[in-house]
Amino acid sequence: MSLIGAHVSVAGGLWKAIERGESLGCEAIQIFTKNQLQWLAPPVSESVASRFMAAWGRSTIKKVVAHASYLLNLASETEKREKSIAALAEEIARCEALGIEDLVLHPGSHLGRGLEYGREQAAEGLARALERTAGMRTRVLLETMSGQGYSVGSTIEDLAWILERVGDPSRVGVCLDTCHLFGGGYELRGRSSYDRFVRAVEKHIGLGNVGCWHLNDSTAEMGSHIDRHQHLGEGFIGLELFSRIVTDPRWEETPCLLETPKGLPGDSGNLALLRKLRGR
Ligand SMILES: [Zn+2]
Ligand SMILES: [Zn+2]
16 A cells, blocks of 8 residues: 655654654655755754654654755755765765655756756765765655756656666665656656556666655646646646556555645645545
8 A cells, every 4th residue: 555645844843743744644754854944954863863763653654754955956066066965965864863764855956057967967966975874774765856947857767867877776766756747748647648657667767766756736737847736636637646646556655745735725635635545
């Protein structure tokens, strides 16, 4: 069975996210392990880590996925790139301390220097962050992008290209975001389109390397390269795709996480819908 859940806030302490997720009935959650708008944070203390893991262990939440800061950009050579590599290594270490196995990362922006250049920079930067955290288990999941602006990673082939160049395959994977894929030009509506897409993922990435899905509808049309999330069934994608994903045995134990807007019907409404689509 897929693991249904949502991105939840860590306000008031990391362990609070577990309580929030549980009260929403989540089977998996996504969190920021620190303020996502700041570069640095003090390391996770032992007391915070043990409180977090104890709350998690007592809860009905099976998996926790972290999302890296939006500030990070590995794909272009600016003074921020070195800072990004260091910050990514720190985020990996935070996850490791918290027992979190997967960290979602946006591959970055090439800032006008071209996709090929961006891919190379992203691959090299990622490899360096993984080297700095050698021996740790946390995987970095590259998220599919809508292709807005200069972003890198809007095709499965681009992500596969980056993953192939990173030394240790056990430390990397992907996060499939439905809104971003659709904006990037993937038709996901209809049984045959969905199956064609999953076959492409299987061929280029491998299904075992899909660490999670982000389930978001889209306010923009297919191929628009616009990244604007919408409540499930209220955008151009429609409910059918979400129903397919959460009932697909290929996504057994795979977190399917909402990043939908905070307004009504809210996380609880969207989660109720997903449970209904899944049939339990
Ligand atoms: Zn996402
Ligand atoms: Zn997005």
